Amino acid sequence: MADEQKERSDLILQGATATWEMNIDGNVNGTYRGTFKFKCYLTPTETLAAGRAYRELLGANPAFAPDHESFLAYALTQLKYRVLEAPPFWTTSKEGPFNGDLADENVISEVLLAATDAEIKYKAQLNQRKKDALERAIKAAEKINSSTTEEPDESTT
Numbered sequence: 001m002a003d004e005q006k007e008r009s010d011l012i013l014q015g016a017t018a019t020w021e022m023n024i025d026g027n028v029n030g031t032y033r034g035t036f037k038f039k040c041y042l043t044p045t046e047t048l049a050a051g052r053a054y055r056e057l058l059g060a061n062p063a064f065a066p067d068h069e070s071f072l073a074y075a076l077t078q079l080k081y082r083v084l085e086a087p088p089f090w091t092t093s094k095e096g097p098f099n100g101d102l103a104d105e106n107v108i109s110e111v112l113l114a115a116t117d118a119e120i121k122y123k124a125q126l127n128q129r130k131k132d133a134l135e136r137a138i139k140a141a142e143k144i145n146s147s148t149t150e151e152p153d154e155s156t157t
Contacts, residue, residue, distance in 0.1 A: 018118035026104030034087025038115045040122035046081045053077040075112040082115040
């Protein structure tokens, strides 16, 4: 896990939700600006649902899908469950189960990167909190242990 993923200052965590301000130049339709809110993790059932949707998008023979199509299917299915709020351009006006049906695939890639980096940053913060709590518990136990061992034994006096 790269440190830059854990330390992204453009991802603001509030509990298990991340906010990201996007300002990205597309390759086709100009600049995309707006605010996204992401879930910082998927539940097991969301993970399974995203996997089913991914396989469905790729069709009957997913092994024959080019890497590019496989990535797009992965990105759109992950974002379906990770994006909580998005700018208006993200909402697809067409009939279909997925938002983010944009001409600028680089934008989809950047949104996925931000969403997955939010999960990495969230989990790194959780791990740091666990580590800090453990260190505090060890210090407290050592303090208690040292104060009980310093008292003289009354049976020897």
